[in-house]
Amino acid sequence: MSDNITQSAAEAAIGQGNEPFNMTPVEAALPAEEKPNMAQKADWGDPVPYNYNAYTKDATHEWESNTARYEWDGDYGDVGPEFPELELQLFGDPTLRGKKGIDFSTIDSIEVFQEGPARIDPIANFEDAGLHPVMLKNVQLAGYDAPTPIQRYCLPAIHNGYDVIGIAQTGSGKTAAYLVPILSKLMGKAKKLAAPRPNPATYKPGVDAPVTAEPLVVIVAPTRELAVQIFNEARKFCYRTMLRPCVVYGGGTFRDQQEQLGRGCDVLIGTPGRLVDFLERPAVLTLRRMRYIVIDEADEMLAEDWKPQLDKIMAGGDQEEGTINYMLFSATFPKAARDLAKTHLADTHVRLRVGRAGSTHRNIAQDVIEVAGPKKKQALLDYMNDLKPQRVIIFANSKRTVEELDDLLYKNKFPCTSIHGDRNQKEREASMRAFRCGDCPVLITTGVSARGIDVRNVFLVINYDLPSMDHGGIEEYTHRIGRTGRIGHHGVAVSFYDPARDEPIASVLTRTLLETDQEVPDFLKPYVPEGVARENLKFEADSDFEEDAGAAGAAGDAGDAGEGWGSGWGTGAEGAEGVEVPNNFGPAQSTEESVPAW
Numbered sequence: 001m002s003d004n005i006t007q008s009a010a011e012a013a014i015g016q017g018n019e020p021f022n023m024t025p026v027e028a029a030l031p032a033e034e035k036p037n038m039a040q041k042a043d044w045g046d047p048v049p050y051n052y053n054a055y056t057k058d059a060t061h062e063w064e065s066n067t068a069r070y071e072w073d074g075d076y077g078d079v080g081p082e083f084p085e086l087e088l089q090l091f092g093d094p095t096l097r098g099k100k101g102i103d104f105s106t107i108d109s110i111e112v113f114q115e116g117p118a119r120i121d122p123i124a125n126f127e128d129a130g131l132h133p134v135m136l137k138n139v140q141l142a143g144y145d146a147p148t149p150i151q152r153y154c155l156p157a158i159h160n161g162y163d164v165i166g167i168a169q170t171g172s173g174k175t176a177a178y179l180v181p182i183l184s185k186l187m188g189k190a191k192k193l194a195a196p197r198p199n200p201a202t203y204k205p206g207v208d209a210p211v212t213a214e215p216l217v218v219i220v221a222p223t224r225e226l227a228v229q230i231f232n233e234a235r236k237f238c239y240r241t242m243l244r245p246c247v248v249y250g251g252g253t254f255r256d257q258q259e260q261l262g263r264g265c266d267v268l269i270g271t272p273g274r275l276v277d278f279l280e281r282p283a284v285l286t287l288r289r290m291r292y293i294v295i296d297e298a299d300e301m302l303a304e305d306w307k308p309q310l311d312k313i314m315a316g317g318d319q320e321e322g323t324i325n326y327m328l329f330s331a332t333f334p335k336a337a338r339d340l341a342k343t344h345l346a347d348t349h350v351r352l353r354v355g356r357a358g359s360t361h362r363n364i365a366q367d368v369i370e371v372a373g374p375k376k377k378q379a380l381l382d383y384m385n386d387l388k389p390q391r392v393i394i395f396a397n398s399k400r401t402v403e404e405l406d407d408l409l410y411k412n413k414f415p416c417t418s419i420h421g422d423r424n425q426k427e428r429e430a431s432m433r434a435f436r437c438g439d440c441p442v443l444i445t446t447g448v449s450a451r452g453i454d455v456r457n458v459f460l461v462i463n464y465d466l467p468s469m470d471h472g473g474i475e476e477y478t479h480r481i482g483r484t485g486r487i488g489h490h491g492v493a494v495s496f497y498d499p500a501r502d503e504p505i506a507s508v509l510t511r512t513l514l515e516t517d518q519e520v521p522d523f524l525k526p527y528v529p530e531g532v533a534r535e536n537l538k539f540e541a542d543s544d545f546e547e548d549a550g551a552a553g554a555a556g557d558a559g560d561a562g563e564g565w566g567s568g569w570g571t572g573a574e575g576a577e578g579v580e581v582p583n584n585f586g587p588a589q590s591t592e593e594s595v596p597a598w
C-alpha cells in the first residue's frame, strides 16, 4: 500500500480562508438554525432558477442538432474558404486555445498494449500522421499540440485501414482518436464518395426536395448528451471541408433532424433508437455508402440492451460497394462487447489498450466516507458548505433522489441544475449548457445520463449514492469518477458509504482503492485481501481483457501491465500536492488558464 496520498481527498477539495459575506436583511432575520451558511456563497454566485417554461415545445430555443456547421458551396475547389465567425464559434477564443492539459513531461511513459496480428508503429506527433492538410489545420485550431497515447496508435491504425478496438480510460481522447483519422482519410475523396446534396447557398427548405442522407461515417453513442458532444467535435474537424455532420437523438424533434438530413449528411452521429427510426425510412436515411461505423461507449450501450438496434445498424444494409471499417471504443470491455466485436470486426483488427480496462485513474484522489442513509442529506450540505466554488457533479441512484437533492441545494443557495431520464430533451440540453458555461456549476444526475460527458474542470465528483451492484457496480463507479481528472487534470471523488446498503460493493471498492494507491478507510479495512490474493490484485483485474484474446501479444511486457497503466496521468503523490482548486467556474475555456497545468 502506497502512502502517496497524504491529504484526504475530502480535505483537498475544501478550500480555506474564504471571506464571509453579508446576508440579506431577510436572511439575517431568520432564526439561527435556518440562517444560510454564508461562508462562501459570495463566490458561488446566485442560483439560477430552472425555467421550465422556456424549454417547452414551442419555445424558439435552438436545438443542438440545428447548430451551425460548415456549409459547402458546390463551387468550392478542394478546400473551402475560412469563415472567421464560424471558426470562433467552433473552436473558441484563439488566445485561450491549446495547452489542454496533456502532461508532456510524462506522456512518453504511458504504455499502450496492442493485440492482434498487425503491429502498429505509433506516431509521435500529428504532423507525422499523414493527415490531410485541412485536418492538420483543424487539429491545430482545436489546440491539440500532441496526440494522446490512444491517438498515437489509433491514427496510424485507422490510416492503414484496420478495424480497431480501443479500450482506454475516460478522458484519454478517444473521440479524436477515431474522428481525426477517419475524417482525414475521407477528405481527399469526399467528392467522389459522397452522395449528392443541394447547394446550401440556394437551398430552400420546404421548397426544394430534400436528398436522402447517405452518410460515409456513422457514430453510435448511448446517450443524447454524448451524441451531441461528439457532433460538436465533428463540427470542428469537418471545418472547411465538404463533409457535413448531423446528429440525431431521441427526444429532439424528428422533423428538424429530418430536415437537417435532407440537406445532405456525410457524418452521422446518433443514439441507437433514433438511428433505427430513421433507417426505417429509406427515403430519409440509408447506409449504402457507409465506410466507417464507430460504436462509442460500447459497454454502456450493451448494458442498456441496445443490441438489436446495434446489430441492425452494424449490418449496414444494401452496401453498394466497398467494405465497412468497424471501430469499437469503450472504457471497459465486458463479455457482451467482446461478442459484438467477434461478430463484426475483421480478424485482422487491432486491439489497443491504454492502461488497464476498467481501472480508475491514479490522478483522482478517492475518498470514501461512512454516512448512514438518514444522515446523508445533512452530510452533503455540510460538505458543500465547506467547499470552494468549483464544478461539481453529484451522482444519485434514483430520479427521485436527484430531484430531492436539486431542491435541497437550490434552497440552500447553491447554483445547481440536474438531469435524469424523465426530463425532456430541451430541459436536458439546457441543464448541460448551464453546467458547461458555469451558470450552474453544480450538476446532480443519475449515472446513465452523465455517461461519457466531457466537461472541463470538473474538479469534484460526489457519489451521494454508491452505485448498486445490480446497476453497474464498480464499472459504474469507474465511469462516474472518470468525470473528473479528465486529460491529465487532477480530480477528487468523494463517496458516501451507507453501511446498511453498500455492503455488496465493499469488497470490490476496497480492491479498487488499493489498485489505485488510495488510503483504505478503517471501516473498509476488513475487506482488504491478504497474502496471495493481495499480490494477485492487478493480475486478476487484467484477466477480463486477456480472456479469449487469442494470439495475444502485448507490445509491452505483460507482467508490467499493472505498473504501466495510467502512470503518465500523474502519480498519487502529484494528486495530493498538485491539487489546486480552480476558484472560478466561468466559461470552460476561460478557466483553462486558472487550472494548474499538471
Ligand code: ADP
Pocket: 100, 101, 102, 143, 144, 145, 146, 147, 148, 151, 168, 169, 170, 171, 172, 173, 174, 175, 176, 452, 454, 486, 487
Ligand atoms: P474519452 O472519450 O476518452 O473519454 P474525449 O474524447 O471526450 O475522451 O476527450 C477528452 C477531452 O480531451 C476533450 O475535451 C478533448 O477535446 C480533449 N483532447 C483530446 N485529444 C487531445 C489532445 N491530443 N490534446 C489536447 N486535448 C485533447
Ligand code: MG
Pocket: 174, 175, 296, 297, 452
Ligand atoms: Mg468518449
